[in-house]
Amino acid sequence: MVRVEPPVLIKDLDEDAFRARYQCDRFTATVLSSRLRYIVQHMCTGLLTNAFSVILRDWYDFASTIAGPPELDYPTPAVSNSLVLFLGTMTDAVRNAVEEFGPQNLQPGDVLMCNDPYRIGTHVNDVCFIRPVFFEGRLVGFVNLQAHMLDMGGVVPAGFSGTKRNVYENGLVIGPQLLYHDDRPVKSAWSLIFDNARFGNLLLPDIKTIYQNLRLGENLLLETIQRYGVESYLGAVRYACDLSAETMRQALARLPDGEFEGEDFIDCDGVDDSEEYHVKVKVRIRGDRAEVDLSGSSRQARTSINGGWLDAKTAVAVALKYLLDPRSPFTSGTLRNVDIVLPEGTFFSAMPPDGAIFLYWESTQPLLLAIFRALKEALGPNAVGGDYCSLNIHNANGVRNGVPWVTMAQCGGEHGPWGATKDGDADSYMVFYLANNLDPATEAIEADFPCVVLRKEYATDTAGAGRHRGGAAVVKDTLWLTEAEHYSMPLHTKAPSGFGVYGGKDGAVGAVWVWEPEAYEQVQQAGLVGFDEAVYRQATPVAGVLNPESHTLDRQGRYFHFARVPIWRTRPRTMFRYLTNGGGGWGNPLERPPERVLRDVRDEYISIETARELYGVVIQGDPQHDPEGLQIDYEATQALRNAAASQRH
Amino acid sequence: MSVYPRSSEPFLFVHKEPVQGQCPECGSYNLRRYPVLSEGGWWLVTKCQDCLFSLERERWGRLGSIQLLSETL
Numbered sequence: 001m002v003r004v005e006p007p008v009l010i011k012d013l014d015e016d017a018f019r020a021r022y023q024c025d026r027f028t029a030t031v032l033s034s035r036l037r038y039i040v041q042h043m044c045t046g047l048l049t050n051a052f053s054v055i056l057r058d059w060y061d062f063a064s065t066i067a068g069p070p071e072l073d074y075p076t077p078a079v080s081n082s083l084v085l086f087l088g089t090m091t092d093a094v095r096n097a098v099e100e101f102g103p104q105n106l107q108p109g110d111v112l113m114c115n116d117p118y119r120i121g122t123h124v125n126d127v128c129f130i131r132p133v134f135f136e137g138r139l140v141g142f143v144n145l146q147a148h149m150l151d152m153g154g155v156v157p158a159g160f161s162g163t164k165r166n167v168y169e170n171g172l173v174i175g176p177q178l179l180y181h182d183d184r185p186v187k188s189a190w191s192l193i194f195d196n197a198r199f200g201n202l203l204l205p206d207i208k209t210i211y212q213n214l215r216l217g218e219n220l221l222l223e224t225i226q227r228y229g230v231e232s233y234l235g236a237v238r239y240a241c242d243l244s245a246e247t248m249r250q251a252l253a254r255l256p257d258g259e260f261e262g263e264d265f266i267d268c269d270g271v272d273d274s275e276e277y278h279v280k281v282k283v284r285i286r287g288d289r290a291e292v293d294l295s296g297s298s299r300q301a302r303t304s305i306n307g308g309w310l311d312a313k314t315a316v317a318v319a320l321k322y323l324l325d326p327r328s329p330f331t332s333g334t335l336r337n338v339d340i341v342l343p344e345g346t347f348f349s350a351m352p353p354d355g356a357i358f359l360y361w362e363s364t365q366p367l368l369l370a371i372f373r374a375l376k377e378a379l380g381p382n383a384v385g386g387d388y389c390s391l392n393i394h395n396a397n398g399v400r401n402g403v404p405w406v407t408m409a410q411c412g413g414e415h416g417p418w419g420a421t422k423d424g425d426a427d428s429y430m431v432f433y434l435a436n437n438l439d440p441a442t443e444a445i446e447a448d449f450p451c452v453v454l455r456k457e458y459a460t461d462t463a464g465a466g467r468h469r470g471g472a473a474v475v476k477d478t479l480w481l482t483e484a485e486h487y488s489m490p491l492h493t494k495a496p497s498g499f500g501v502y503g504g505k506d507g508a509v510g511a512v513w514v515w516e517p518e519a520y521e522q523v524q525q526a527g528l529v530g531f532d533e534a535v536y537r538q539a540t541p542v543a544g545v546l547n548p549e550s551h552t553l554d555r556q557g558r559y560f561h562f563a564r565v566p567i568w569r570t571r572p573r574t575m576f577r578y579l580t581n582g583g584g585g586w587g588n589p590l591e592r593p594p595e596r597v598l599r600d601v602r603d604e605y606i607s608i609e610t611a612r613e614l615y616g617v618v619i620q621g622d623p624q625h626d627p628e629g630l631q632i633d634y635e636a637t638q639a640l641r642n643a644a645a646s647q648r649h
Numbered sequence: 650m651s652v653y654p655r656s657s658e659p660f661l662f663v664h665k666e667p668v669q670g671q672c673p674e675c676g677s678y679n680l681r682r683y684p685v686l687s688e689g690g691w692w693l694v695t696k697c698q699d700c701l702f703s704l705e706r707e708r709w710g711r712l713g714s715i716q717l718l719s720e721t722l
């Protein structure tokens with residue numbers, strides 16, 4: 001047997017060894033890797049501040065990376081601080097697109113584009129724009145922007161739906177081809193988009209802006225190479241990737257050896273609710289090596305709720321990064337010591353043409369949560385609670401004054417809570433773990449679309465209890481003022497996604513309802529719709545596990561299938577309500593200081609009843625009408641907590 | 650794009666093919682060959698199932714087993 005010595009840590013390399021490996025000194029390598037991250041961030045800022053379409057301007061639905069040259073195998077030393085879903089896919093996206101096109105066919109002034117989920121990940125609306133960078137005639141790397149286009153054709157305006165059955169319904173697929181050649185637009189490529197996609201008048205300026213920001217990135221990169229030399233630059237590219245490979249390797253080694261299993265699932269697909277889709281994950285740790293085996297997971301769905309193999313890869317990388325190695329930058333080196341055993345044809349590795357991919361994050365976010373669940377015991381106090389998981393996305397379109405409009409991811413349950421950690425309570429208004437975006441402003445939504453956002457607030461008694469409380473579910477009510485078509489896509493309502501850790505409790509599950517105009521007029525008070533049973537009785541369930549009579553949340557109730565009405569065609573003054581899942585708690589709720597429980601009651605995160613039942617804290621007063629007059633009954637609290645503690649033992 | 654039908658099995662598994670030999674690192678005879686996804690894309694690995702040491706790693710399909718019809722031109 002050979003004893004393999006652990007490699008010398010980068011920080012332990014002496015000056016000569018460092019220079020021999022990276023062709024520059026340590027200080028230069030550090031400066032250059034920071035500089036590469038500055039460049040991608042600058043490219044993103046340029047796009048954010050100049051974009052017209054709401055999904056770029058108000059959601060930050062794009063990302064930027066730099067990739068090294070083909071002879072280094074396209075490493076990604078720098079990713080932007082933006083949409084996480086793209087950061088993992090873009091390394092392979094650039095490699096796969098450039099290799100198929102042929103790196104030898106690229107010239108200075110080219111921009112290559114590709115949007116095929118089976119080649120580059122995510123969905124067809126996300127076009128990856130790739131700018132080869134040449135220095136003194138040599139291809140030294142790529143600057144890249146992947147950005148969500150408002151529309152990419154297909155049967156659903158804006159594309160967001162869980163009901164499309166194959167790639168042909170899904171939208172235009174673009175294999176790798178040139179969008180610019182010699183810095184001139186390739187008209188046939190632009191026409192391909194404009195002839196197949198809606199809202200070309202918005203796509204045109206946005207793509208031009210993307211092109212300008214690729215040029216910005218190229219110029220900044222060339223200035224950098226000019227100043228520091230091409231060998232230093234290439235050394236820094238490898239240094240940045242090696243460093244994150246090393247920190248992940250060390251993080252894996254800190255885990256105990258073993259096999260850790262986790263599972264999560266989504267409710268169903270867009271055909272019917274006959275089949276749930278389960279992720280099964282087994283994480284095997286041996287020293288500083290890991291294997292993440294997804295065998296035993298469900299086959300692909302029959303409609304566009306699927307994700308692709310690169311989305312699965314991203315979810316694994318991000319899960320491990322969150323849990324084990326959050327402090328070093330994310331690069332393509334992150335997965336160096338990790339192998340993913342991924343059956344092809346699952347609902348997160350769907351195959352063409354019938355494994356339609358659109359709501360890919362709905363499939364890969366449960367994958368991330370399954371890894372969080374698998375490792376929670378091994379991590380002990382470092383475990384992280386589950387989040388609200390499903391984006392509960394709402395997509396609507398119509399025509400106002402003869403002009404078509406489309407809104408996406410603005411008026412559903414797209415923002416919600418995270419799970420708690422050892423560091424504190426969780427935030428309640430975030431994007432799910434695999435994203436990192438903005439919250440579209442209510443004023444902008446109401447200016448752009450015929451709707452009024454009536455509520456955007458936290459729901460009481462939905463947060464997972466814990467010494468550190470999970471985030472509270474978000475409730476969002478939107479009144480639609482004109483006729484419209486809606487697609488609603490909540491996919492994780494059958495069981496909590498916000499699982500508790502380290503003794504913490506699970507968060508609640510959510511649901512979606514619609515009040516038709518007559519029902520809305522009947523239940524509204526000063527425009528607002530309340531939360532009483534009488535109010536829900538007038539609602540039509542969209543999705544969730546609900547009491548069939550009263551339509552209130554009821555774990556013993558019946559599941560209402562989200563796509564039993566594939567398109568909600570509504571009349572003016574119809575209201576949709578989205579309630580997200582709650583986030584998981586961390587630690588034993590009986591150990592939460594009573595003063596913090598009091599504050600949660602005052603702020604209506606929890607009720608007086610929940611304070612007593614889950615936290616063992618007795619509070620007296622009226623949180624609605626006299627929040628500052630609330631008082632803790634310390635004696636009763638101590639008695640209750642003692643009784644609860646003795647019951648546990 | 651070639652056509653890949655939906656599986657008739659509800660749950661899917663990666664087949665790990667047994668391979669003759671011994672792990673040079675831990676001495677185990679439990680070696681298997683199967684595709685994995687990692688840094689650099691898809692690899693066909695021969696790997697020790699006890700210590701996860703890779704005896705061999707060769708490139709697998711760029712898109713896994715997905716074949717582009719245009720590659721047959």
Ligand SMILES: [Zn+2]
Nearest residue numbers: 672675697700
């Ligand atoms: Zn071994």
